[in-house]
Amino acid sequence: MERLSGIWLENLSTGRNNLHMDTSTDIQVKQQVRQFYDQVGWQEVGEGVYQNARFEDLRPVSREYIHNCHLRVGKHLSPEGKFFLDAGSGPIQYPEYLEYSKGYQARVCVDISIVALKEARQRIGDRKDGGQGLFVVADVANLPFVDQAFDGVVSLHTIHHLPASEHQQAFLELFRVLGDSRTAVVVNGWESSTITDFFVAPIKWGRRTRRRITRRLSKKSPGPPGPKTSAVSTFVNKHNASWLYDEVSKIIQLELYVWRTVSVRFLKAYIHPHLGGRWILRQLFWVEERFPQYMGEHGLYPLIVLKK
Numbered sequence: 001m002e003r004l005s006g007i008w009l010e011n012l013s014t015g016r017n018n019l020h021m022d023t024s025t026d027i028q029v030k031q032q033v034r035q036f037y038d039q040v041g042w043q044e045v046g047e048g049v050y051q052n053a054r055f056e057d058l059r060p061v062s063r064e065y066i067h068n069c070h071l072r073v074g075k076h077l078s079p080e081g082k083f084f085l086d087a088g089s090g091p092i093q094y095p096e097y098l099e100y101s102k103g104y105q106a107r108v109c110v111d112i113s114i115v116a117l118k119e120a121r122q123r124i125g126d127r128k129d130g131g132q133g134l135f136v137v138a139d140v141a142n143l144p145f146v147d148q149a150f151d152g153v154v155s156l157h158t159i160h161h162l163p164a165s166e167h168q169q170a171f172l173e174l175f176r177v178l179g180d181s182r183t184a185v186v187v188n189g190w191e192s193s194t195i196t197d198f199f200v201a202p203i204k205w206g207r208r209t210r211r212r213i214t215r216r217l218s219k220k221s222p223g224p225p226g227p228k229t230s231a232v233s234t235f236v237n238k239h240n241a242s243w244l245y246d247e248v249s250k251i252i253q254l255e256l257y258v259w260r261t262v263s264v265r266f267l268k269a270y271i272h273p274h275l276g277g278r279w280i281l282r283q284l285f286w287v288e289e290r291f292p293q294y295m296g297e298h299g300l301y302p303l304i305v306l307k308k
């Protein structure tokens with residue numbers, strides 16, 4: 001199996017590594033992101049659950065909505081092909097992710113975090129239902145693959161970790177390695193959402209106040225000196241829909257839909273099992289299905305389809 005993977009990757013690879021083209025600040029950003037995911041984000045905190053899962057709502061009340069949002073990605077991809085690229089794969093956190101590459105011979109997972117790829121390898125190993133796993137440490141803005149190498153491409157929640165100057169380049173790279181008449185799906189968060197900002201404002205205010213009070217209290221009675229807690233987040237840079245139209249859709253043919261309108265912060269604050277949470281989310285999903293473009297532009301998480 002190892003030999004086969006080697007031969008396959010040789011056919012895909014350009015044999016180059018463009019990382020040296022980055023400025024030193026860009027490299028520092030990427031190193032910091034990698035370090036965060038290696039040391040914090042992809043550390044397991046429970047059976048198959050990573051520290052990073054606190055950015056997701058895993059409660060039963062939201063499960064159906066979250067599951068259906070995940071499945072939206074697959075609807076825009078070719079159901080079968082030879083190579084499937086998952087750019088910024090992480091450890092393939094959710095079972096729905098394997099559905100996208102079910103009809104492919106191989107799923108190529110790319111990530112700058114080696115820990116992510118080791119976890120991904122453990123998860124899919126030699127399973128055939130998500131395609132044979134191949135694992136490459138690389139940068140999504142400098143993919144080491146030949147043009148048109150892939151029949152299907154996804155990049156989920158990854159481009160926002162790049163320095164702003166490289167977002168357009170990352171889109172171009174995903175497009176370059178995509179085969180003719182094929183589609184790629186990118187999911188990324190917008191920096192804000194006209195639909196949810198109104199609801200999220202009081203939550204942010206509450207958090208800020210809590211933090212201020214805690215800081216004041218700890219100044220009054222500082223605890224014993226001890227090790228500093230590890231970082232809880234890393235570099236993120238987000239845009240809005242006009243950026244995408246101005247900077248990307250001029251060069252690449254794309255369509256914009258909704259992946260999910262609301263944030264996890266919103267879900268945890270407003271969606272509860274005894275307050276009709278499941279029902280509310282069903283209505284929200286219905287609205288998203290009815291007005292996918294509007295909700296994609298004005299909600300929090302767009303689903304961007306690149307068409308070649």
Ligand SMILES: C[S@@+](CC[C@H](N)C(=O)[O-])C[C@H]1O[C@@H](n2cnc3c(N)ncnc32)[C@H](O)[C@@H]1O
Nearest residue numbers: 037088089090111112113139140156157158161
């Ligand atoms: C928020 S996680 C998302 C992982 C996965 N796509 C998902 O949706 O669960 C972002 C992932 O992108 C990876 N990443 C960040 N910057 C990257 C880069 N420049 N090139 C490749 N991967 C990168 C991180 O290591 C991390 O595994």
